[in-house]
Amino acid sequence: MKMRMDYNNMLSSRVSDGITQQELDKLSASIKKANKAMVDKRAAGKMAWRDLPYNQEGAVKEINDYVNEMKDEIDAFVVLGIGGSALGPMAVQQALNHPWWNELPREKRNGFPKLYVLDNVDPERLVYFFQTVDPTRCLYNVISKSGSTSETMSQFMIIQQMLEEKVGKEAARRKIVCTTDAVSGNLITIAKAEGYKYFIIPSAVGGRFSELTPVGLLPAAFCGIDIKGLLVGAAAMDEACKEEDIYKNPAHMYALLHYIGMTKGKNISVMMPYADSLKFISDWYAQLWAESLGKQFDNDGKTVNVGQTPVKTLGVTDQHSQVQLYAEGPFDKIIVFLGVDEYRETITIPKTYADMPSLGFLGGVTHNKLIKTEQDATEYAITKSGRMNMTLTLPKVTASTLGQLLYFFEVATAYAGELLNIDAFDQPGVEEGKNATYAMFGRPGYEEKKAELDAAPAKDDKYII
Amino acid sequence: MKMRMDYNNMLSSRVSDGITQQELDKLSASIKKANKAMVDKRAAGKMAWRDLPYNQEGAVKEINDYVNEMKDEIDAFVVLGIGGSALGPMAVQQALNHPWWNELPREKRNGFPKLYVLDNVDPERLVYFFQTVDPTRCLYNVISKSGSTSETMSQFMIIQQMLEEKVGKEAARRKIVCTTDAVSGNLITIAKAEGYKYFIIPSAVGGRFSELTPVGLLPAAFCGIDIKGLLVGAAAMDEACKEEDIYKNPAHMYALLHYIGMTKGKNISVMMPYADSLKFISDWYAQLWAESLGKQFDNDGKTVNVGQTPVKTLGVTDQHSQVQLYAEGPFDKIIVFLGVDEYRETITIPKTYADMPSLGFLGGVTHNKLIKTEQDATEYAITKSGRMNMTLTLPKVTASTLGQLLYFFEVATAYAGELLNIDAFDQPGVEEGKNATYAMFGRPGYEEKKAELDAAPAKDDKYII
Numbered sequence: 001m002k003m004r005m006d007y008n009n010m011l012s013s014r015v016s017d018g019i020t021q022q023e024l025d026k027l028s029a030s031i032k033k034a035n036k037a038m039v040d041k042r043a044a045g046k047m048a049w050r051d052l053p054y055n056q057e058g059a060v061k062e063i064n065d066y067v068n069e070m071k072d073e074i075d076a077f078v079v080l081g082i083g084g085s086a087l088g089p090m091a092v093q094q095a096l097n098h099p100w101w102n103e104l105p106r107e108k109r110n111g112f113p114k115l116y117v118l119d120n121v122d123p124e125r126l127v128y129f130f131q132t133v134d135p136t137r138c139l140y141n142v143i144s145k146s147g148s149t150s151e152t153m154s155q156f157m158i159i160q161q162m163l164e165e166k167v168g169k170e171a172a173r174r175k176i177v178c179t180t181d182a183v184s185g186n187l188i189t190i191a192k193a194e195g196y197k198y199f200i201i202p203s204a205v206g207g208r209f210s211e212l213t214p215v216g217l218l219p220a221a222f223c224g225i226d227i228k229g230l231l232v233g234a235a236a237m238d239e240a241c242k243e244e245d246i247y248k249n250p251a252h253m254y255a256l257l258h259y260i261g262m263t264k265g266k267n268i269s270v271m272m273p274y275a276d277s278l279k280f281i282s283d284w285y286a287q288l289w290a291e292s293l294g295k296q297f298d299n300d301g302k303t304v305n306v307g308q309t310p311v312k313t314l315g316v317t318d319q320h321s322q323v324q325l326y327a328e329g330p331f332d333k334i335i336v337f338l339g340v341d342e343y344r345e346t347i348t349i350p351k352t353y354a355d356m357p358s359l360g361f362l363g364g365v366t367h368n369k370l371i372k373t374e375q376d377a378t379e380y381a382i383t384k385s386g387r388m389n390m391t392l393t394l395p396k397v398t399a400s401t402l403g404q405l406l407y408f409f410e411v412a413t414a415y416a417g418e419l420l421n422i423d424a425f426d427q428p429g430v431e432e433g434k435n436a437t438y439a440m441f442g443r444p445g446y447e448e449k450k451a452e453l454d455a456a457p458a459k460d461d462k463y464i465i
Numbered sequence: 466m467k468m469r470m471d472y473n474n475m476l477s478s479r480v481s482d483g484i485t486q487q488e489l490d491k492l493s494a495s496i497k498k499a500n501k502a503m504v505d506k507r508a509a510g511k512m513a514w515r516d517l518p519y520n521q522e523g524a525v526k527e528i529n530d531y532v533n534e535m536k537d538e539i540d541a542f543v544v545l546g547i548g549g550s551a552l553g554p555m556a557v558q559q560a561l562n563h564p565w566w567n568e569l570p571r572e573k574r575n576g577f578p579k580l581y582v583l584d585n586v587d588p589e590r591l592v593y594f595f596q597t598v599d600p601t602r603c604l605y606n607v608i609s610k611s612g613s614t615s616e617t618m619s620q621f622m623i624i625q626q627m628l629e630e631k632v633g634k635e636a637a638r639r640k641i642v643c644t645t646d647a648v649s650g651n652l653i654t655i656a657k658a659e660g661y662k663y664f665i666i667p668s669a670v671g672g673r674f675s676e677l678t679p680v681g682l683l684p685a686a687f688c689g690i691d692i693k694g695l696l697v698g699a700a701a702m703d704e705a706c707k708e709e710d711i712y713k714n715p716a717h718m719y720a721l722l723h724y725i726g727m728t729k730g731k732n733i734s735v736m737m738p739y740a741d742s743l744k745f746i747s748d749w750y751a752q753l754w755a756e757s758l759g760k761q762f763d764n765d766g767k768t769v770n771v772g773q774t775p776v777k778t779l780g781v782t783d784q785h786s787q788v789q790l791y792a793e794g795p796f797d798k799i800i801v802f803l804g805v806d807e808y809r810e811t812i813t814i815p816k817t818y819a820d821m822p823s824l825g826f827l828g829g830v831t832h833n834k835l836i837k838t839e840q841d842a843t844e845y846a847i848t849k850s851g852r853m854n855m856t857l858t859l860p861k862v863t864a865s866t867l868g869q870l871l872y873f874f875e876v877a878t879a880y881a882g883e884l885l886n887i888d889a890f891d892q893p894g895v896e897e898g899k900n901a902t903y904a905m906f907g908r909p910g911y912e913e914k915k916a917e918l919d920a921a922p923a924k925d926d927k928y929i930i
Contacts, residue, residue: 006929014922083785099590100597103567108596120782121839122741123832125564127810131573132565148823151781154814154835157827161815186821207785250930267797268733268774276587287786294790307794309733311776316616317585319898320548320672321752325759327894329772332732345592349619350626356651358613361908362622367588370619374586377901380918384897429792432849433784436842443826453845457479464471465715 001395002236003404005250009379009389010257010334016386017331019260027256027419031246034418046425048204049410052212053235053403059199059214060228066177066197067221073174074139076102076114077222080155081143081215085179086119087287088211088406089219091280095402096225099276112224113139121151126158135159136166136175139222143179143215145201147187150437179214206425208288209410212403226399233403241411251411254390258412259419261334261388262308268333269308270326274315274375275340277397282312285409292413292424299421306420308334316374323378327385335382335389339375342396343368466860467701468869470715474844474854475722475799481851482796484725492721492884496711499883511890513669514875517677518700518868524664524679525693531642531662532686538639539604541567541579542687545620546608546680550644551584552752553676553871554684556745560867561690564741577689578604586616591623600624601631601640604687608644608680610666612652615902644679671890673753674875677868691864698868706876716876719855723877724884726799726853727773733798734773735791739780739840740805742862747777750874757878757889764886771885773799781839788843792850800847800854804840807861808833 012018041047079089093115098104102114116133118125129135140163142156156176163172178198180187191198199214210216212234217227243249246256258269269289271282294307313322315337326335349370351363362370382389392408394401417424439449477483506512544554558580563569567579579598583590594600605628607621621641628637643663645652656663664679675681677699682692708714711721723734734754736747759772778787780802791800814835816828827835847854857873859866882889904914 004929006924008924008928011928013925082782086782087786098596099593103597120741120779121832121836122739123808123812123836124810125741126812126832128564131563132568146823150823150827150835150839151785153824154827154830154832157815157817157824158812158832160817186818186824189821190818247927248930253930267795274587276585276590283786290787290790290794294792294794296793305793305795307790309774309776309790309794309798311774314585317547317551319895320616321552321748322755323898324892324894325755325772325774327759327897328761328770329755329759329774330732330770333774343588345589347588347591347623350622352622352625353651353655356654357909358611358615359618359622359651361903361906362615362619365619365906367586367591367619367623370615371586371588373905374615374898374902377905378898380901380921381897385894427789429789429850430784432792432846433788433839433843436845437839438826440838440842441826441830444822456845459471459473460478462712463473463476464469465713465718 001398001401003250003395003401003408004393005254005390006393007253007257007390009383015383015388018388019257023260024256027260030419031252031256034252034415035244037418038415045204047414048202049206049209049212050238052202052205053231053238053407056212056217056231059217060231063199063214063218063221063227070139071111071113071222074113075137076116076133076139077219078138078140079115079117079119079143079219080140080152080159081117082119082149082151083287084207084210085143085152085215086117087280087284088216089115090117091284092211092216092220092225092230092402093223094280095277095397096399097223101223110224113222115219115223118155119151121154126155130162135162138175140176141179141218142176142187144187145181145185145207145210147180147185147190153186177218179218208291209425211284211406229399230403230406233400234407236400237404237407237411241408251408252415254408254412255416255419257390258308258334259416262306266332266334266388267308268311270311270313270333270335271338272313272315272318272335273338274371275338275343275397276314278338278340279314281338281405282310282314284406286310286312288409288413291427293416293420293422294429295420295422296429297422299423304420304422306422315378316371319374319378323381326387327381331387333387335387337375337379337389337391339372339391339393340395340397341393344397466863466866468715468860468866468873469858470719470855471858472718472722472855474848480848480853482729483853484722488725489721492725495884496717496721499717499880500709502883503880510669512879513667514671514674514677515703517667517670518696518703518872521677521682521696524682525696528664528679528683528686528692535604536576536578536687539578540602541581541598541604542684543603543605544580544582544584544608544684545605545617545624546582547584547614547616548752549672549675550608550617550680551582552745552749553681554580555582556749557676557681557685557690557695557867558688559745560742560862561864562688566688575689578687580684580688583620584616586619591620595627600627603640605641606644606683607641607652609652610646610650610672610675612645612650612655618651642683644683673756674890676749676871694864695868695871698865699872701865702869702872702876706873716873717880719873719877720881720884722855723773723799724881727771727885731797731799731853732773733776735776735778735798735800736803737778737780737783737800738803739836740803740808740862741779743803743805744779746803746870747775747779749871751775751777753874753878756892758881758885758887759894760885760887761894762887764888769885769887771887780843781836784839784843788846791852792846796852798852800852802840802844802854802856804837804856804858805860805862806858809862
């Protein structure tokens with residue numbers, strides 16, 4: 001089963017505001033350059049995430065063994081992670097498992113534990129969490145490559161203390177598993193010193209490209225997900241994405257179309273899945289696309305302030321929230337519909353009120369047909385309104401098609417980075433906020449930043465209501 | 466307790482890209498005109514939602530009586546609604562109740578039932594839902610003003626059939642409650658014919674402005690929420706929003722600043738709560754702002770294609786996802802931080818790894834302090850990067866402050882509509898998609914649209930990969 005991409009509605013032949021064949025042709029030099037960069041960087045080990053479909057075999061075995069060893073001991077598997085360490089696990093779980101997984105009795109979960117992802121440091125969260133589960137019956141997965149992520153590490157310290165108080169240091173040891181860098185950072189040091197089980201994030205793989213490492217694979221496996229299937233799907237997409245001819249390479253074409261869109265004022269990228277199961281894919285994509293492409297400087301040091309803002313939405317739900325704006329507002333967005341051919345369940349509307357015109361036509365129709373028709377109708381309306389849009393379709397949501405989709409977006413993001421001539425793999429813009437946080441806490445070494453903060457002009461009360 | 470708004474960082478005195486005092490002053494005529502329109506329209510009954518804080522007393526009593534009568538009979542209260550009928554109830558529940566409400570034992574819910582909101586027609590949803598609860602132990606709240614919302618009404622028909630099969634027509638009657646228009650539409654007709662309990666949405670109140678009608682009040686009351694408190698808060702904000710002087714009127718000033726932002730190319734409105742409890746406020750706001758202001762024509766019939774795209778995000782979580790883009794990407798957004806002074810719980814980080822520089826400074830700090838500091842640091846970084854931002858703060862999240870906040874956004878939206886000279890209360894842009902759906906289903910009366918669809922050019926396979 002292969003994912004497909006339909007970009008007819010990105011083109012001027014179908015939407016008033018669309019891309020012309022000339023515009024596409026004009027970019028052949030950029031395409032060649034980007035193709036070469038993708039190949040060269042991969043060969044130079046600068047795109048280590050591209051090898052994940054092929055080199056995680058050992059990790060998969062170790063993960064599956066560990067799941068078998070541990071799963072009956074615990075009620076819940078708890079991710080302590082933020083950013084890619086949280087968004088990937090949530091997206092995969094939502095896509096492949098029951099939407100009310102944690103509310104099902106264990107046998108309906110095939111014997112697998114519940115899953116919680118605690119990614120924020122809202123103080124209410126941990127307190128309420130401890131009221132919800134028996135916190136001593138959980139396995140806590142601390143995910144941080146650097147081991148210095150304040151949010152994750154602070155949660156870890158709170159939970160470690162709680163566990164050691166409640167069950168003792170020895171038993172606590174078995175309830176914590178770390179996912180981190182093999183060598184550098186606090187977390188690997190701590191894991192070794194405390195004797196925690198740990199899994200490795202390959203050092204050249206960045207957070208938002210790490211879903212196919214133990215970052216994503218371990219939580220998925222604890223929920224009974226076929227993690228080999230994810231990798232097999234990713235490998236299939238990797239093959240498709242090696243195509244030189246951009247008309248045969250879906251990820252490169254996706255990037256190119258968005259790149260052209262950006263040059264034409266489309267600063268917004270809307271992701272609109274028509275399946276509840278794919279809702280959190282939008283969240284995962286939002287990080288990938290925003291953090292990779294939102295950059296101040298290009299590779300030549302020129303100030304460019306590029307980037308497209310991802311918008312998370314859900315069909316049909318957001319037809320009743322966002323489509324008014326999409327159809328009538330500014331010509332500032334590219335809308336990506338994300339559909340499925342076959343849902344996992346079928347339900348039929350009875351012919352109860354056949355005599356009421358606005359209800360009668362629904363009688364005997366399945367929700368499968370209704371949601372699909374509404375997707376087609378929305379695509380039609382958006383296209384008629386002249387707005388660029390395209391559609392990605394999974395034949396069915398499975399581990400393999402999901403692996404394809406995730407990998408597709410990763411390649412598309414990297415390729416868009418090449419077209420934009422920026423570094424898609426760094427995130428210098430988050431340092432300022434981190435440093436300000438350290439300074440506010442008086443962390444040694446941040447005295448200069450502290451002085452800068454202290455010197456900032458006070459707020460004017462006139463502008464506070 | 467009063468919500469406050471700090472817009473210092475919208476101004477050129479603090480951000481390179483900000484608004485000057487001159488720009489504000491220049492708009493005094495528009496402000497006067499908008500003020501007058503707000504007063505005139507309210508007097509003419511065209512802003513019926515503004516009276517809700519004062520005229521729902523009867524509804525509140527009836528709702529509370531009904532909750533007392535029914536709550537012990539049911540395990541769960543289930544909203545069948547979409548758009549405003551779903552987003553409001555979810556936002557209020559998330560704000561005021563335990564985040565894992567449905568997973569708590571009943572006594573920890575103070576005896577109140579679980580809450581489910583089923584707003585999509587993904588066929589997997591209802592099937593999976595029926596696997597999660599005992600569907601005969603639920604009270605289903607069908608919410609549709611027109612009674613012709615395909616999604617909601619189709620869910621209703623499926624559930625009505627299921628109930629009648631399982632418990633018989635008589636018992637089923639007690640498990641369905643409708644919220645709809647008093648006179649027009651299918652749902653009131655059905656409710657009366659079938660003998661269902663029903664609550665009324667005042668006919669002049671539109672869906673996205675209906676949270677303070679039984680649309681929002683009934684689900685909230687079934688979760689034990691102080692619905693009178695919501696209305697009291699809204700009434701307090703109504704007073705503040707009657708101020709002629711825009712420097713004293715937070716909602717009008719919010720609208721004005723965003724309006725100026727739009728004229729300066731800020732086509733994106735980011736809502737970033739720093740509290741898990743306020744996460745779904747962003748979803749509710751996204752509908753309100755997008756659907757009200759995203760319009761093709763202004764009041765004079767001129768093509769304007771205005772509107773600002775709302776982006777939902779969450780602090781601190783999305784510092785690890787979106788802030789890179791906000792700090793370094795295009796100058797195309799206004800970021801609204803939504804904070805709280807006091808969280809409902811406190812949790813402290815132990816001093817476990819005092820000797821590790823990146824962890825040591827966290828020892829002894831509360832998560833309350835950490836999240837607040839990160840909010841301040843992000844505000845600092847965003848401001849330093851020259852991006853417009855502002856902060857709304859609730860002293861604490863309570864029914865009353867939440868009522869203030871919801872009502873604040875409603876007034877701000879209406880006022881922004883006046884400044885833009887558009888109708889903030891219609892949604893003509895969703896008709897095309899609805900009509901296409903009807904035509905695709907062969908609904909009588911849509912033959913012409915069907916012919917139009919049939920005549921649309923086929924997709925070119927060349928552009929499908």
